[in-house]
Amino acid sequence: MDTAFFLRWIAVVTERVRAERDHLTDLDRAIGDADHGVNLDRGFTAVEEALAGRSPETPADVLTTTGTTLIRKVGGASGPLYGTLFRTLGRSVGDVAEVSREALAEAFAQGLAAVMKLGSAQEGDKTMIDALAPAIPEMRTSFDAAARAALDGARATTPLLARKGRASYLGERSIGHQDPGATSMAIVIDALRAA
Template identity: 50%
Template structure:
């Protein structure tokens, strides 16, 4: 059973997330065109390309340096709401992780919880607002619960990814209460939230990275 993720595994996760965002770029843009500014796919792809380019120039030695570097790059290179929100996620994760070289299941869960708290502090989103929170909060809750049951990292991250997907799909009938989509009122119902879709990719690729490393 996998006991922890080191910086190499986290870099693998970031690469996988970039690849997934790139592969799903048109889909994310299509989702955003229905209820947003039609730029979520392009913005996320551009931001993750910038993150990977920076990592290819040199991998930080500690987890906090790695994750905070990812966060700062996203803030500076991604437009719209996605940059500040995803940037805050990784910045807070790095701050919670500290100057270590690996994270066990408990520490990974704690860092993701800190990232979620950062997103809430910045975006003021709640459950049912039709935002990335609707995928991220269930994923973090599921990860916490799996770790508390004694699951290994691979199993715990799979549980988180599955919960994120359920949360994403649950945004379909919701009326948006936050962000650009909220301007549409009732017309925002019947569409998946693009932020929850990219968040699900984040957790699915985390599960892939931990499975590959185990």
């Protein structure tokens, strides 16, 4: 996968986050503070502008620019979390023109570790990690399998008790709602198929 692939991936994520903005915000209204869709849309719109202004020449440049812009522009907790994921992806793929699916899966594994450390979160805490973690081993097989695993992981957050993030303040009342962060993470991973 070359620079153009990664630019298409981010463009598809941006488009889908925009289309799903109200849905993500509604999910966040149930167990959070009703800003997840709005925040991510603002962040990826800023990413779109940053990438257009920069004309990145490597996959790492696309990924690092995306991450740095998200940290700077989102304003909510998803900014540093997604920003750290994309920056770690950029650092991990390194200064190359082409990235294999295996190398990207390895980069995602490092990204997962960085996000877990930043958020002090584990699988099963009802966070974006519940969509991200199961997708990574599947990514070595295909993006289709990774997308299915991410979607299943996001759906499986519904019965969970939130242990991290704003939803954790709700305790038992967080049960019965799909996690907005896991839902947006499934969008991000699913977009790899369309890139």
